[in-house]
Structure formats: structure tokens, C-alpha cells
Amino acid sequence: MDYAATGQDALARIAQAQDLDTLEALRVEFLGKQGSVSGLLKTLGKMTPDERQVEGPKIHALRESVTEALAARKAAFESAALEARLASETIDLSLPAPETPRGSVHPVSQVMDELAEIFADMGFAVATGPEIEDDWHNFTALNMPESHPARAMHDTFYFPDRDAKGREMLLRTHTSPVQIRSMISEGAPLRVIAPGRVYRSDSDATHTPMFHQIEGLVIDKGIHLGHLKWTLETFLKAFFEREDIVLRLRPSYFPFTEPSVEVDVGYAYEGGRRVVGGSGDAPGHAWMEVLGSGMVNRRVIEFGGLDPDEWQGFAFGTGVDRLAMLKYGMDDLRAFFDGDVRWLSHYGFSAHDVPTLSGGVGTAA
DSSP: OOHHHHHHHHHHHHHHOOSHHHHHHHHHHHHSTTOHHHHHHHHGGGSOHHHHHHHHHHHHHHHHHHHHHHHHHHHHHHHHHHHHHHHHOOOOTTSOOOOOOOOOBOHHHHHHHHHHHHHHHTTOEEOOOOSEEEHHHHTGGGTOOTTSGGGSGGGSOEEEEEOTTSOEEEEOSSSHHHHHHHHHHHOSSEEEEEEEEEEOSOOBTTBOSEEEEEEEEEEESSOOHHHHHHHHHHHHHHHHTOSOBOEEEEEEEETTEEEEEEEEEEEEEETTEEEEOBOTTSTTEEEEEEEEEEEEOHHHHHHTTOOTTTOEEEEEEEEHHHHHHHHHTOOOGGGGGSOOHHHHHHHOBOTTOOOBTTTBTTOOO
16 A cells, blocks of 8 residues: 555645644544544554564554644644734723622621721720630629529530639630629729620520620719610610610619619511611500610629729620611521621622711611
8 A cells, every 4th residue: 555645645635624623524534433544553453463564664654644744733723813813802901900709798797897986986995805714704703603594504615624723614605704804904994895706505596506795894983874874875876877766774684783774775667677766665666675784783893803882883785696687687697607608798898888987887888
């Protein structure tokens, strides 16, 4: 067989190919499973050793020349296509860059910033403390003796280890321990808020094992319930951005305050959601509890290293997650912790919308 003529014919046809589709068809014709060159390679198995020694190099040389010609022609087509694209396409550097994905601020973080801004305007500092707390700061110093139900194992998360003083360690059940630590470290007068994560072994449609609280503490001379009511009223008006906030204080009981009061606000249903504002006794309105508060118990002041005959004060606490739900119309507490990006895209806030009293603490993204 005249391998040279076969090769020349194949190379000529490859050189005359006008596009990649034609070139691919030639590749299949020559080198495919049923291709002519592939067929020559199969004949080597039927030859004698002497014939294979003579014909083998010729057939392999033919295959290599066809393979190289196909690759070169393909590279030429691709290079020409690139040159044509570069000649036809341009980049307008004056156009804005494409928008890149941006994160958003979680509503809980936003509300914490709003609360810090509001209370800072009233002279409160932000205080923090450990989330892994000892039972003295978490319970005893807050006037909860060892027999108090809040110390039961099912009410919180205890650790098997104890601290250097032999005290039990647990995930704090409220941010109230920060009040004790602040009194011990800062003394009096004192005006602080303590926002942060807290933990309780509750889990249902309205409770989660981890949630967020903010508590406030004022210690000074001559403090009374009137100061507490004014502070909470000013805070809630600024937070909900309404002047018609009406409070109702109901007697209650907390171990760390005496007297203790629950704080209700008036609300009405508008568009299927609760909207805070107005008196709860007005037509179409009702009352809803949003805060716990009271005058700091004398024993708590003593545990804080202060003289209760000289200093007195008030404390209050509320759930940050619940405030966010009320203000921004969220209807399921569990969605706060699902990590659903679609939910965060809807309810999240831009990092550029920093809450300010002048610009609006509730500026939405």
C-alpha cells in the first residue's frame, strides 16, 4: 500500500478544512474507531513478524502526521477565533463595575446597635461579661439561694467542672451577672446596659435554647420607681419611633428586685401584625408584656460590694429577639436561627445604615 499517497491526501483534506466541524469530521474519518488510519493499525495484528517490522513504522508515521496536522489546524482555527473576538469586543472602563454579593446585618445585631445608641443618649455605658458563668454570679449574688428552682439542672446548662473556688459552672441564664460584676468593678454611681447571648434549656415554637437579652442597671442616690418609669418610657418611644407609647406597670416578683414590676405596652393589630402604640384600654387595643423590672434588692446591692443604706437603684431586662419581632413584623422566633439567606435578604440591614437618633434607629436596608 502507498502510505505516502494516503498521507498526502489526508493532509491536503485537513489543510482545506474551513471550520472546526469539518475538521472534527475528518478526525473521525481518519482516527475514529472505524477510521481509515485506525483500520491500518488493526491490520498489524494479522501480519507476520517480518511484515510487521516493515509496515509498522510506516503506519505509525502516517498516524502521527495526521494527528499533528489535525492539532495544528485546530489551533489555527482557535487562534483566528480569538483574534476576531478581540478585534470585535471592547471594554468600556467608564461603566460601573458589576455588583458583587454583599452581606447584611442580622436583625438581632441591628436591634442591639439600636438599643446601645438609645441608651448611650441617656448616659448608659455598655458592659459585658462571660457567657460561661459561675453559679455565684449567676444565682447567689442575685438573691437566689441554692434551693431556688432556677438552679435545677433542667433549667440551664451546667458543666461537669468547677472553678478554682469550687463553684459550679454553667452557661449564663441571663445577663444579670454582668450587673454584679459591674458593681464590684466600677462601684457607684453606675449606669450600664448589658446586652448579650443567654442560654436556657427551653425549645419550642416560642423559645430557643440560646437567645439574646439586654438588661439595664442604675445605681445612685435617691433613685425611685419614677426614674425607672421615665427611663423605660423614653427608651420604648425611641425604639419604636412613636410618641404614643403607653406603659402599664403591674406588681410582680423577681428575686433580685423589690418591689418588682412587669411592664406592659398598648398595641393593636394592623394588617395582621401587632403594632405597638396607644393605650391597651383603648377600643381595638390590648396590653402586652415586654419588660421585667424593679428596684434592686438590698441583698443584691450588698453582693455588689455597696452599702444599700447609701445606694439604691433600679434594673430592667427584656429579650432582644422579641423586640426585633415586634418592631419589624417577624412572626416566628425560630427563623432567627435557621440561617436561611432568603430570610436574611428580606429582613437584614445594610452595614452602611448605622442606627443614629438623628438619622433613625430603625433605618431599614
